[in-house]
Amino acid sequence: MRHFVKGLAFAAILPLAACFDADIRADFTNTDEVKLDAVMTMGAEINQMASSMGEDPCEEGIGTENADGTYTCSMLERRSLEDLLMAMDDPDNDIGIGDGVTIEELDNGNISISFDLSEMTSDLPPPEEREQMAAMFGDSLEGHAMSLTVIGKEIVSTNGTIIRDGTAAELVIPLTIMFMPEPESLPSSFDVELVPGS
Secondary structure, three states, X not given: OHHHHHHHHHHHOOHHHOOEEEEEEEEOOOOOOEEEEEEEEEOOHHHHHHHHHOOOOOOOOEEEEXXXXXXEEEEEEEEOXXXXXXXXXXXXXXXXXXXXEEEEEOOOOOEEEEEEHHHHOOOOOOHHHXXXXXXXXXXXXXXXXXXXXXXXXXXXXXXXXXXXXXXXXXXXXXXXXXXXXXXXXXXXXXXXXXXXXX
């Protein structure tokens, strides 16, 4: 998600905020209301650091301070499938999913969605800086990840993992891998073909 990934990149360049989790989800079970959700939960230090820098880590979404001191940024988009496909054809679309994400209807009526991971993470620090951050703050990255989930009536094919009895596909990228200079185990994209709901 265009604006969401900017927030993710902002969190990633703050060493004390390197402890974060991101959950990006596209749900096509209802074609009248496709749900495009992105939720990022950042370490407790993010608020203080962001405020001191005059930055808003959730400029385009809804920011929430949690009871445990963590900070959650949520971006929730609801569009009909028809509107979503039309918006995908407009490079200046006003929805928060765009850069690095391609959604199209196939000739057989199925939906193809692809997340270009190199595009989505292009705002992260350059490889040499990521390597330094991983070396300095590797422990804080452990156990945290960015998760991509696509849900439909049925998953036809994917290069991720099929879950939920065949109705969802998932790709989980641990931050320890994301911050590698050249993560060999990370595919160039997360691709899914699905049968949408009614």
